[in-house]
Amino acid sequence: MERLNARLEIPEVEPGTLGACPVAPDALVDIKRQQTNPARWRGRGWKEFSDAVRALGVEMSETISARGAYATDAGGTAYGLPHGVVIARSAEQIAGLLKAAQAHRVPVTVRGGGLTTEGESVAFGGVLLDMTGMSRVISIDPAALSVRTQAGIFWHSLAEELRREGLDYLSAPLNLTSSVGGTLGVGGIDVNSPRLGCSADQALALQVVTPTGDIVECSDTQNPELFARVILGYGQFGVITEATLKVRPYTPLRMHYYYYSSLRTAIEDLQLIDRNDASDYSGILTILDCAVNLLVAFDSPEREAAFKAGWESRLRGHGEFGFGLRMLGRYALRPWKLGEAWLLLQRKRELFPELQRSEYMRDGLMLDRTVVFSRAVWNFWGGRQMVIPDLATSAAKFADAVERGNAVCRKYFPHYTLYCVGIRLRKDHREHYEMSCIPPDAEEWAYGCEFEPMTNGRTYSRDHLQSFKNAIYDIGVDVGASYYRFGGMMKGYIRRVFGDALVDRHLAMKKKADPAMILNRDVIF
Amino acid sequence: MFGRARSPVVRKDHSACSGCSLCLLVCPVWRQTRDPRLTPEGRAKALQHGAPARELAASVAACRLCGACEPVCPEDIDLVGMTLGLRAHLADPALVTALHGRMKEIASQPLRVLDAKIAFLPGPALREKPQVMARITALTGAVPSTDDGVDIEEALQSGIPIPRERLERFLGHLRAAQEVVVEDGQWMRPLREWLPKARLTSLGAALGNLDAVRRSLRKTDLYVIEPRAYHSDYERLVGHYDRLRTERGCAFNLDLQRIAIPPAAQADWILKGLRVERVVVERQEDAEAFVAHGAYPVVHLAELADH
Structure with missing residues (x-):
């Protein structure tokens, strides 16, 4: 019996290494693969650690009511409980926590808005550090157009503060409860990213607590190596506790929608607009793959007029009425597809009014785009399971990758939405982009597409959802892309996409910065 | 377990919480404390994972019942009901006994039916402003209730059940009213259930509609x-x-x-x-x-x- 137990025991895997796998790499092609939660940390030395942390005056909660609140993330497919929860209050508190964690080799998982979809912000044992406890704006400098804020703040809470000064952030995820720190660690896209870049690129300076508990200020000029590693670093090289961000004067949006029946044509037009700086905001949102919405918006009447005069006629999309007529013709010739037509009408009836609610509009301008879009996201795509695999490619590869991803979606789900947007890259931040969501071959712009199944209340098995994600991720490997959420992929994908040499180099840096491999250790390595 | 069963419309309970955190953004307790445990999401998530009510006592007591969390909840969870259910579960028995004693005493006192088509339920602070009260009656035609319902309000806030005879006295004196104007929106939820035929209006809307x-x-x-x-x-x-x-x-x-x-x-x-x-x-x-x-x-x- 003892021998049997010994055989059944799961061997411990040293953090940062892959456990022995008896399956050859190619043996899994076309076989459904199931992502499993990382092995749970077994709690060795927890008592000594928690005593040490409490001796520092840090409040650590071990009740089920505190731990249960963090059992999963927005994805809702990975579940794990921490041994204890600490709500972040100061950089000094976090420094003490990380020093103790290094000494006792206790994993620390950092969580902001918890909007990861593959368990990146779920703690499989150890400490869950909830950064939302540090979510106050420290100072706003309207003259310098910058803000200093604690990094656990939600972008929406930051917007609330900035708007009182007539200001706005540059770009942030279209989701009210993304946190600033979490976003700077992974990228962050908005419909103005084709002009302003990803959210991570708007950071001017950071205060970071390193995995060994040092509190360090960094920027492009001060400790630039740390800055380059922490930005888009997936939480591997430090906890962002404060951030200085660029801001801008607030402007309401002038929105225009164009409709396409071809995904490729819409993508080509999106890239035409981006290349020529023809709009302030652009993005694609599909209703069906034959009903594609290209969103174009402007901050000023001048920019809008210039677009109307110079670019609108070059777009191959239609207005709502013209597209409606085309759809009428399409379904008159294909009566067996009337179900599809019904879905389109239903979407128009339900979704469109949500995007134009009078309290968020004034004189035809959209006042609060993030509120409008985030409400729609949660009302129409939200739920206990959110599965959003994605691909990020160079401009040249994008249309092919999206078409292939679209074919995968069609195979797995009756209804789904694609959200595509460009990301303007900064030449001076190429070092930030290494081994990140920005694909290595992208120049000037990268393009991202999220593939979002609409489950409509139906529950899918984890196997089904995982197979779908694998099929999307496989496209990324095949075309040489990256992923917004590459931290949440099966770890094997990281090496397949970036190659052993690059991953090993980053792993060596990680081990140097985090000797006990305690910080967010289940995310990438 | 903690959801209130008395709501006429069946809404979702804590098990539907997806953890979107939208309720945090609007929660005044969150804004002041930045402590997610003291928010509707904190309570819902804790309940999902089997937390006993006693572990949520501080969170439940902190809630101001402003209801801001409900319109933003994409799952349409009865978050206020969840909190009131927990309060009922955690209510101090001595407090319940004392309040019920007061309510029974009030219930035993006779009260005439309010002779008005529009009844008005002002709060204690407004009752101390007779000129403003008179102005409201002159503008809207709403007649202040003679039963101030302060004890009922206390029971509603605490999630304590209201004895039948006390409720009958209170509702009985409103039975001639076709419309009830309330100063504190806390009355809206229970009155919808208790007086399904009466039109309920907030004082703000009643006055705000007047030129x-x-x-x-x-x-x-x-x-x-x-x-x-x-x-x-x-x-x-x-x-x-x-x-x-x-x-x-x-x-x-x-x-x-x-x-x-x-x-x-x-x-x-x-x-x-x-x-x-x-x-x-x-x-x-x-x-x-x-x-x-x-x-x-x-x-x-x-x-x-x-x-």
Whole structure:
């Protein structure tokens, strides 16, 4: 019996290494693969650690009511409980926590808005550090157009503060409860990213607590190596506790929608607009793959007029009425597809009014785009399971990758939405982009597409959802892309996409910065 | 277990919480403490993972029942009901006994039916302002209830069940009314169930629909919406106040999601960045926060008709 137990025991895997796998790499092609939660940390030395942390005056909660609140993330497919929860209050508190964690080799998982979809912000044992406890704006400098804020703040809470000064952030995820720190660690896209870049690129300076508990200020000029590693670093090289961000004067949006029946044509037009700086905001949102919405918006009447005069006629999309007529013709010739037509009408009836609610509009301008879009996201795509695999490619590869991803979606789900947007890259931040969501071959712009199944209340098995994600991720490997959420992929994908040499180099840096491999250790390595 | 079963419309309970955190953004307790355990999401998630009610006592006690969390919840969870259910579970037996004793005593006192088509339920602070009360009656035709219902209000806030005889006395004296105007939106939820045939109106909406009141609103006014009534009838009232904003140009205690910010302890935040010359309140209790602030004159909405 003892021998049997010994055989059944799961061997411990040293953090940062892959456990022995008896399956050859190619043996899994076309076989459904199931992502499993990382092995749970077994709690060795927890008592000594928690005593040490409490001796520092840090409040650590071990009740089920505190731990249960963090059992999963927005994805809702990975579940794990921490041994204890600490709500972040100061950089000094976090420094003490990380020093103790290094000494006792206790994993620390950092969580902001918890909007990861593959368990990146779920703690499989150890400490869950909830950064939302540090979510106050420290100072706003309207003259310098910058803000200093604690990094656990939600972008929406930051917007609330900035708007009182007539200001706005540059770009942030279209989701009210993304946190600033979490976003700077992974990228962050908005419909103005084709002009302003990803959210991570708007950071001017950071205060970071390193995995060994040092509190360090960094920027492009001060400790630039740390800055380059922490930005888009997936939480591997430090906890962002404060951030200085660029801001801008607030402007309401002038929105225009164009409709396409071809995904490729819409993508080509999106890239035409981006290349020529023809709009302030652009993005694609599909209703069906034959009903594609290209969103174009402007901050000023001048920019809008210039677009109307110079670019609108070059777009191959239609207005709502013209597209409606085309759809009428399409379904008159294909009566067996009337179900599809019904879905389109239903979407128009339900979704469109949500995007134009009078309290968020004034004189035809959209006042609060993030509120409008985030409400729609949660009302129409939200739920206990959110599965959003994605691909990020160079401009040249994008249309092919999206078409292939679209074919995968069609195979797995009756209804789904694609959200595509460009990301303007900064030449001076190429070092930030290494081994990140920005694909290595992208120049000037990268393009991202999220593939979002609409489950409509139906529950899918984890196997089904995982197979779908694998099929999307496989496209990324095949075309040489990256992923917004590459931290949440099966770890094997990281090496397949970036190659052993690059991953090993980053792993060596990680081990140097985090000797006990305690910080967010289940995310990438 | 903790959901209230008495709501006529079956809404989702804590098990539906997806952890989106949208309720945190609007929660006044979150805004002050930045402690997720003290928020509706914190309570729902804890319940999902089997937390006993006693572990949630501090969280439950902290809730101000402003109802801001409900309109933003994409899952339409009865979050206020969840909190009241927990309060009922955690209620101090000595407090329940004492309150029930008071309620039974009140129930034993005779009370005449209110002879009015429109009844009005003012709060304690407004009852101390007879001139404003008279103005409200003159403007709306609403007659103040002779049973102040303070004990019932206390029971509602604590999640304590209300003895049948006490409820019959209270509702009996309102039975002639076709419409009930309430100053505190806390009454909206139970009255919808208790008086299904009566039209329920918040005092803010009742007064705000009057020309005499509307035309006295200025661009330089901060109009303080009573949060509970607003959030309990959000889809309808968000349009009412949006029209008022368009027509009069005044500022409101609304955040970017168009959720009302409760004034208690948040007057500074509400006023931040606004250029106002006067504060107009729908609920007399809300005046206190701005009077304490001291920077602007504070008037009740009903008093506008005199200006």
